[in-house]
Amino acid sequence: xxxxxxxxxxxxxxxxxxxxxxxxxxxxxxxxxxxxxxxxxxxxxxxxxxxxxxxxxxxxxxxxxxxxxxxxxxxxxxxxxxxxxxxxxxxxxxxxxxxxxxxxxxxxxxxxxxxxxxxxxxxxxxxxxxxxxxxxxxxxxxxxxxxxxxxxxxxxxxxxxxxxxxxxxxxxxxxxxxxxxxxxxxxxxxxxxxxxxxxxxxxxxxxxxxxxxxxxxxxxxxxxxxxxxxxxxxxxxxxxxxxxxxxxxxxxxxxxxxxxxxxxxxx
Amino acid sequence: xxxxxxxxxxxxxxxxxxxxxxxxxxxxxxxxxxxxxxxxxxxxxxxxxxxxxxxxxxxxxxxxxxxxxxxxxxxxxxxxxxxxxxxxxxxxxxxxxxxxxxxxxxxxxxxxxxxxxxxxxxxxxxxxxxxxxxxxxxxxxxxxxxxxxxxxxxxxxxxxxxxxxxxxxxxxxxxxxxxxxxxxxxxxxxxxxxxxxxxxxxxxxxxxxxxxxxxxxxxxxxxxxxxxxxxxxxxxxx
Numbered sequence: 001x002x003x004x005x006x007x008x009x010x011x012x013x014x015x016x017x018x019x020x021x022x023x024x025x026x027x028x029x030x031x032x033x034x035x036x037x038x039x040x041x042x043x044x045x046x047x048x049x050x051x052x053x054x055x056x057x058x059x060x061x062x063x064x065x066x067x068x069x070x071x072x073x074x075x076x077x078x079x080x081x082x083x084x085x086x087x088x089x090x091x092x093x094x095x096x097x098x099x100x101x102x103x104x105x106x107x108x109x110x111x112x113x114x115x116x117x118x119x120x121x122x123x124x125x126x127x128x129x130x131x132x133x134x135x136x137x138x139x140x141x142x143x144x145x146x147x148x149x150x151x152x153x154x155x156x157x158x159x160x161x162x163x164x165x166x167x168x169x170x171x172x173x174x175x176x177x178x179x180x181x182x183x184x185x186x187x188x189x190x191x192x193x194x195x196x197x198x199x200x201x202x203x204x205x206x207x208x209x210x211x212x213x214x215x216x217x218x219x220x221x222x223x224x225x226x227x228x229x230x231x232x233x234x235x236x237x238x239x240x241x242x243x244x245x246x247x248x249x250x251x252x253x254x255x256x257x258x259x260x261x262x263x264x265x266x267x
Numbered sequence: 268x269x270x271x272x273x274x275x276x277x278x279x280x281x282x283x284x285x286x287x288x289x290x291x292x293x294x295x296x297x298x299x300x301x302x303x304x305x306x307x308x309x310x311x312x313x314x315x316x317x318x319x320x321x322x323x324x325x326x327x328x329x330x331x332x333x334x335x336x337x338x339x340x341x342x343x344x345x346x347x348x349x350x351x352x353x354x355x356x357x358x359x360x361x362x363x364x365x366x367x368x369x370x371x372x373x374x375x376x377x378x379x380x381x382x383x384x385x386x387x388x389x390x391x392x393x394x395x396x397x398x399x400x401x402x403x404x405x406x407x408x409x410x411x412x413x414x415x416x417x418x419x420x421x422x423x424x425x426x427x428x429x430x431x432x433x434x435x436x437x438x439x440x441x442x443x444x445x446x447x448x449x450x451x452x453x454x455x456x457x458x459x460x461x462x463x464x465x466x467x468x469x470x471x472x473x474x475x476x477x478x479x480x481x482x483x484x485x486x487x488x489x490x491x492x493x494x495x496x497x498x499x500x501x502x503x504x505x
Binding site: 007010011014015018019026100101104105106107108109110112113115116117200204205206207208210211218230233234237238240241244245248249252 | 322325326327329330332333334335336337338339341342345346349435438439440441442443445446453466467470471473474477478481482485
C-alpha cells in the first residue's frame, strides 16, 4: 500500500494545513479568536445540540442518512440490476430506461421531486405516519444511488465469463440459482471498490439535503452563521469542508488500495 | 393525483425556463472549459513529477474530490463576494461585482470537476502504450515534445469515456448554482413553483429537461470521440 500510503499522508497532513492557511489568510490577526469560536460550536455542528447531550442533527445526521440511503439503494439497486440482465426483453428495456433516467438526473432535482411527491403524512395499516424531511431526504438520495448500484451490479455480473453460466446450466441449475450460488459469490468482491466509490459520492451528496429542511451539518452551519454574523461564514464553511474531508478521504484511499489489490479500475 | 401542465402556456414562465436553459448551458460550457484547463495543468504537474507543484496538486485534488461541491460553492461565494471586487461595465457604466453568483458557480464547477479531471487525464496518460512513447523518444523528440505531440493527444483520446461521465456530472452539479441565486433552470423552476404551487409538475418537467441535456451531452461527446479516434488506440467502437 505504498503509493496509497504516501497520498494518504500527504492529504491528511496537507489538506488541514491548507485549510488553516486559508483561514489565517482570511481572518489575519483574528485567527485565534475564530479557531476558539469554531471549537466552541463543534458540538453544535456534530450533533445539533450545544453540548453533545442529545442527537438532533448535524454531521452525525449526515452519516446516518448516508448509511440509511445506502442500505435502501442497495436493495433497490439489486432488484433493478436483476431487471437489467433479465431474459425477458421488456423487463430489460424498462429497467434500462429507469436506470438511465435516474442516473442522468441531478440529485438536487430528485430531492426536490421527492419533497413534493411524498405526502406530508401517510396512512399505513390504519396508522397515520408523518413523513419527516429526513425520510424524504433518504428517499430522494437513494433513488439515483440505486441506479448507479444497478449499473455496477450489471457490470460485475457481465465480468464473469459466460462459461460459468453455461456449465452451471448443464448441471441443472435454474437462472436465479446460478446467480445466487455461482455468479454473485464471484462478482461481489469485484464490485466492492465501485460500491465504496458510490458510497463516498452519496456521503458527499448528503450536503444537498439542506434544501429539504432536514437539520444536517450545512443547515446547522447556516443557522450559526445567521446568529453569529456573516463574518463567521468563511470559518464555518472551511470547518464543514474539513469534516467532510475527514470522513470521505480515508474511504477514498481504502477504495484505491482495494482496487489495486483486486486489479480492477473503477469506471 | 392529476397532473396539470396548463401553466406551461404562460409566456412569462416560458421565458423564465428558456433563460434558465440558456444560463445552465452557458454555465456548463464555461465550467467544462475551466475543468479541462485545470485538469490538463494538474495532470502535467503530476505526470512530470514536478517537486513542489506536484505535491500541491495532489493535496488540492484530494481536497476538492472529497468534499461536497455545494459547500465549496457556498464557501467561494461568501469568501469572494466579501472581497468586494467589482469591475465597471463599459457599455452601461454600472459597477458589477467581479465575483457574482454566476462566476462563483463556474469557478466551483471548474475546481470540483477539474480535480476529478486531473485523475482521469492522468490515467489516460498512463494508458498510452510505452512503445509509442519510446518510439517518439528514439526519433529524437525531447521529453516535452513527446508529451505535447504524442502522449497528450493519445492520452486525452483514451480518457474520453471517463471524461464523458465527468461532463454529465458537471451538468448535474450545475443545478446547485440556483442556491446562490444564479438564474438557471432550477432557479426558474423554484420561481414558477412559488407562483403556481404546481410543485410536482414543475419538478417533473425540470427532471426531464436535465435528462435531455445530459443525454445530448453524452451523444455529442460520443460523436467527438468517434471523430477524433485514432485506429489502433483505445476501444474500436466506443
